């Protein structure tokens with residue numbers, strides 16, 4: 171825990187309470203209200219946790235106003251351009267960039283854990299063919315606790331480590347299998363001579379009748395998408411993982427809970443929703459109609475891929491993602507892709523519109539990721555599973571950090587109760 175810096179004073183009905191404050195390495199100071207209820211008999215009220223720090227963490231820092239995202243202190247732009255996903259995984263998990271030998275050992279470890287228990291294939295086959303791959307992933311990842319009993323004891327540090335590596339290594343295999351199953355193609359086993367991103371692309375696109383040649387530029391773009399989604403501090407799905415884990419649940423159950431939360435269109439499901447929206451708009455001349463709908467308070471429609479709870483100037487991941495989209499589309503010779511045309515024009519029109527400027531709504535990472543994934547050949551239903559795959563390392567790092575915290579308590583928010591006051595039961599005849 172950080173050192174106390176100063177004290178905040180809270181006065182209720184003339185009674186004063188001193189609350190300790192802590193200074194972070196970066197970002198706003200926090201007021202410690204943990205003893206408030208015991209001392210003053212009141213709760214604080216913060217639905218959506220817009221002003222509440224739920225934990226202390228050393229993993230990721232975001233400054234939403236300045237558009238800054240740091241992993242262990244390193245800016246995301248530098249990591250996306252100069253590092254690669256598995257190195258970032260190591261950084262998130264262990265706190266420092268690895269030496270060459272440490273990286274090689276880590277990569278070998280992850281590569282050697284990519285296969286899943288053969289019996290899990292039968293588990294996949296129990297799903298309906300048309301199941302959304304996210305539904306399959308939630309089920310299969312939760313079911314890992316039934317297949318890997320030797321890494322479910324959260325009090326054993328070695329088991330925690332094994333579970334972490336298994337989750338990071340097997341998630342691409344599980345996501346690719348969910349996809350293959352949904353399109354009626356045979357599962358493709360991982361190959362140890364390929365890097366993480368190339369292996370995933372091959373497991374998705376190779377068929378027994380024809381080997382898939384991995385294009386290194388596409389593999390690089392895939393790797394960059396993974397890197398850009400690796401962690402994002404205490405977002406909804408990460409907080410879900412931490413809350414589930416606070417009760418002592420096993421790691422596979424906790425990560426399955428994170429996947430379930432990520433699925434929603436306000437979170438990880440936005441990339442799918444965004445591409446579907448761009449396709450629905452279809453041509454640039456229909457953009458004004460959709461902009462008007464997004465501004466209409468009586469219409470629930472929102473511009474998908476716009477806005478962010480934390481970033482209020484720009485999303486630093488969106489910048490790198492936009493460059494990647496241009497690169498991939500140029501490589502594939504589809505620069506005139508109509509969806510991209512609509513995306514670019516929509517971005518231009520929205521950024522010039524006072525409504526979006528006033529509310530500080532800018533394109534987020536999902537605005538361009540869908541265009542790249544679509545160009546690579548992924549159906550929209552695979553966008554969120556790919557996000558889940560990439561975010562697994564973030565969830566796992568935060569889960570490990572939480573379990574190592576000696577102050578860990580079960581997460582148990584309070585409420586502002588506005589229901590009926592105590593009253594007596596009324597017999598059915600008298601109602």
Ligand code: ACO
Pocket residue numbers: 435436437438440464465471472473474475476477478479480529531534535536
């Ligand atoms: N289109 C139109 N208006 C919007 C949008 C949008 N995309 N996003 C926010 N607004 C408006 C709201 O209507 C609200 O207006 P009001 O103040 O007049 O009521 C105001 O902007 C603030 O919006 P909130 O919903 O209060 O902001 P919050 O921080 O809670 O929500 C969120 C952030 C959920 C991301 C929201 O911007 C949204 O729904 N965006 C579209 C979905 C999306 O792209 N999600 C991806 C997030 S990134 C990620 O998960 C990787």
